[in-house]
Amino acid sequence: MATTNTAQTPAVDSLSSDELTAKAVHKRYEGLVMVRNKAIKGKGAWYWAHLEPMLINNADTGLPKAVKLRCSLCDAVFSASNPSRTASEHLKRGTCPNFNSLAKPISSISPSSPNLASPSGHNRxxxxxSSILEVSKSGGVSGGGIGSYQATPLAIVDPSRFQELASTAVTASVAQHLVLSGxxxxxxxxxxxxxxVKKLKSPKTSPGPTLSKxxxxxxxxxLADWIYESCGSVSFSSLEHPKFKAFLSQVGLPAFSRREFVGSRLDLKFEEVKAESEARIRDAMFFQVSSDGWKVKGFGEENLVNLTVNLPNxxxxxxxxxxxxxxxxxxxAEEILWETITGICGNVVQQCVGIVADKFKAKALRNLENQHHWMVNLSCQFQGFTSLIKDFNKELPLFKTAAANCFKLANFVNNTAQIRNSFGKYQLQEYGHSGLLRVPLREYEKLDNFGPLYTLLEDILNSARALQLLLLDESYKMASLEDPLAREVAEMIREVGFWNELEAVHSLVKLIKEMAQEIETERPLVGQCLPLWDDLRAKVKEWCSKFHIGEAPVEKVIERRFKKNYHPAWAAAFILDPLYLIRDTSGKYLPPFKCLTPEQEKDVDKLITRLVSREEAHIALMELMKWRTEGLDPVYARAVQMKERDPITGKMRIANPQSSRLVWETYLTEFKYLGKVAVRLIFLHATSCGFKCNWSLLRWVCAHGQSRVGMERAQKLIxxxxxxxxxxxxFSSDEEKDAELFALVNGEDDVLNEVLVDTSSV
Incomplete structure (x- = not known):
């Protein structure tokens, strides 16, 4: 890693000092022009309307040597290092002779601004x-001696401009004698x-928009649908915000109370959606229950367990x-799951053919499966992959060594003031921003997951160049003379092995996180579980080869996690799904039994006999043998396996995902009992990822969880x-979408900030 970062440093020997200066100056100039153009369009500071960036060229070389700001009012020229300060000193403080003759925004006038009371105000x-507000300059006393000034009638204004008037402009005609008490x-x-006054004299007003009932x-x-479907992102109290009420009035909608949206309207919407949902479930011959949210986030924390129904279509x-x-x-957990099943199908519990759930004690799933032989209860594959990162963190010495080194380096840099300041200086120089290395609050041995360590590891990798420059700084050299820890950290930073270890750990965690994210997005079916783990093994084997790491300890960790998550249904669905049929030399499309281990082949037989009645078991096994030797007609097999490119992601996807099940129901009718098992297995989901509730609603539930009415409303909203x-x-939450949006906006801002980095040294 160290070698890589060093190689990325550009060679600048071929450029002269004047050319480097000209390049930096021109970049600064372009950035200021960009900012000024935005400000003129109303997206920046007011003073850019009067300050213009300009390039100053070297008389000898003709190359730009400096950037200046020219005042368009008086042609004075200033340094461009701090435009805001220039505006304050030259414009606000009255140094510019022509600025006082202009109407200024309120933001540019201090409460005790001398410009308002100066005699020159008469000639502005x-x-x-200025037509908005006309005030008399006479300063005379109006009858009765009540006041020391009198005001002439105001020019009538559009009421929609009241706020604009109060916040954006002070007219030039305000007399120095007129000081309003407010x-x-x-x-x-x-x-x-x-x-x-005008309205009383002329009561006729232009009618607003009129809408029919x-x-x-x-x-x-x-509006109600939007509020309900936002599920906590939009609070009901915000409906009574004055600005929102003004918006409703503007578009012609009547005023209403927030109570309307949590009463009968909510009840009607809930009953409508619930009736539609139950009708779809009744139409399906069977279903799977998905349960997500059992994973404990922290001691005493409230969590929402979502129970969803997956249909064959x-x-x-x-x-x-x-x-x-x-x-x-x-x-x-077992009771909640069974209550959900009986609540859906009553006594006809055979309609529920299985459960997929995220992390909690697997005993609940096993108990339900043992009590009801027709059920297939699976653990979530997304949880299995993310748990694999914890396994590596606990069992691989590589992770422990990398984590200990990261802690040592980060704590030394963050906790030593002189070193911290120098490090921040090189961060600014290399990346345009600075900050502390994000050290987890708990020690490495006490961490429950690798997430905080992964963040620290990324910080160090992203700061590699700054850390290398830090070692060359005089402050660090002085610290190394006195502090043995400074010398130890310096040796570590210089060591190529340290960076290789960090990159290896980062690469493996990133690999697994990306696969887990794809699982969460794609929501694979149970037949895809074996191929997923095979794909993981292949990628990890490549990782071991790339970083020269022994395969045996890594494979041991993967196999242990695989066995914890494995279910015989993985092998059975893989064999019965026409999607995975393999064309042999004779042209037949046969199930991939050769991809299974002997134990997995036995699992297929055991599962099929369990899912049918005792009388049907031997017939189902005979049909399985026929399926193994004859397979599927090549035309139908190719139709099932046909793929097309997704126009959004560009990936190749199955053209008709439902065709695997439909082939068994419509074409392979001779497999009477095996087909019954196949159609139930093939559609089962292997992940419980689904609806994500907003944190705002969860916080609301925590605050009002003791209220029966409040909980009922929360259930309906969810x-x-x-x-x-x-x-x-x-399947994403609003918080995730907002984070993506802000990351995008910040990325755009970073480009501008990079352009506007202070080049005062130029």
Whole structure:
């Protein structure tokens, strides 16, 4: 890693000092022009309207040597190192002789600004907004001696500009004798007073938009749907925000109370969505229950367990939410799952052919499966892959060594003031930003997962160049003379092996995280489990070869996790799904038995005999033998395995995902009992990933969890929101989407910030 970063440092010997200076100056100039153009369009500071960037060329070489700011009002020239300070000293403080003649924004005028009271105020030019407010310059006393000034009538203004008047402009015609008791805020109030007078004199007003009753009802229905489907992101209290009410009035909608949206309207929407969901479940011959949220986040923390129904046609329907806190007993989880099943299908429990659930004691799944022979209960593959990172962290010495070195380096840099300051300087120089290395709050041995360590590891890898430059700094050289820890850290940073270890750990964790993320997004079926783990083994083998790491300890960790997650249904679905048929030399498409181990072949036989009745078991095994030797007609096999490119991701995908099941139901009818098992196995999901609730709603539930009415409303809100998200196949949370958006915006800002890095040394 160290070698790589050093190689990336550009060679600048071929460029002269003048050329380097010219390049930096021109970059600074372009950045200032970009900022000024945005400001003129209303997206930046007010003073850019009067300050213009300009290049100063070297008289001898003709190359740019400096950037200056020219005042467009008086042609004075200033340094461009700090435009804000230039504006304050030259414009705000009255140094510019022509600036006082212009109307200024309120933000540029201090409360005690001498410009408002200067005699020259009588001769100021009228700005475009000067017609908004006309105040008498006479300063005379108006009858009765009540006041020492009098105001002329105000020019009538559009009421929609009251806020603009109060916050964006002070007119040039304000007389030095007129000091309103409320300060500048009185300008808006004064304009509103005159508008009220005008309204009383001429009561005719232009009518606002008029909507029919049907249009109003439809608009409110859409509004309610948006609020419900946002599921906590939009609070009901925000409906009574003055600005939101003003918006509703502007578009012609009547005022309403937030209570309307948590009462009968919510009940009607819930009943409508629930009826649609139950109708779909009734139409399906069987279903699978998905249970997500049992994973404990922390002691005493509230968690939401989502219970979803997966149908054979590939759709998922939300069923209910259970709120739990802390660690949940296995028996309690078992009861919740069985209550959900009986609540869906009553006494016809055979309609539920299985459960897929995330992390909790596997005893609950095993108990339900043992009690009901037709069920296939699976653990979530997403959880299996993420748990593999914890396994590596606990069992591979490579992880422990890399983590200990990261802690040592980060704590030394963060906790030593002189070193920390020098490190920040080189961060700014190399990356345009600086910050502490993010050290986990707990020691390495006490960490429950690798997440915080992964963040620290990424920080160090991303700061490699800055750390190397830090060793050349005088402050570090002085520290090394006195502190043995400084010398130890310096040796570590110089050691290629240290960077190789960090890169190896980072690469492996990133590999697994990417596969887990793809599993969460794609939501694979049970037949894809064996290929997924085979793919993982192949990638990890390549990783071992690349970083010269022994395969045996790594494979041992993977196999232990594989056995914890393995279910015989993986092998059976893999064999029965026509998607995985292999064409042999005779042209037949046969099931891939040769890809199974002898134990997995036995698992296929055992599972099939368990899923049928005792009388049907021997017939099902005979049909399995026929399937093994004859397979599927080549035309149908190719039709099932046909792929097409996804226009969004560019990946090749199965053209008709339901064709594997439909072939068994419509074409392979001679397999009477084996087909019954196949159609039930093939559609089963291997992950429990689904609806993600917003943290805002969870916090609300935690605060009002003791209220029966509050919990009922929360259940209805979650049901409506989850139904909508699953219908759109939207499995991300609003928080994740916002994070992506802000990351994108910050990325755009970083480009501008890089351009505007202070080049005062140039």
């Amino acid at each position: 030019k009228r700005s475009s907004s 300060g500048k805020e009185d300008l808006g109030a004064l304009a509103m007073l005159e508008y009220s 049907n249009q109003i009802d439809s608009a409110l229905d859409f 590939g759709t998922s329907l939300y069923r209910r939410a259970a709120f739990v806190s802390g660690s949940v007993p296995s028996k309690y 049901f409506i929101a989850a139904h909508s998200k699953l219908e759109r196949r939207d």
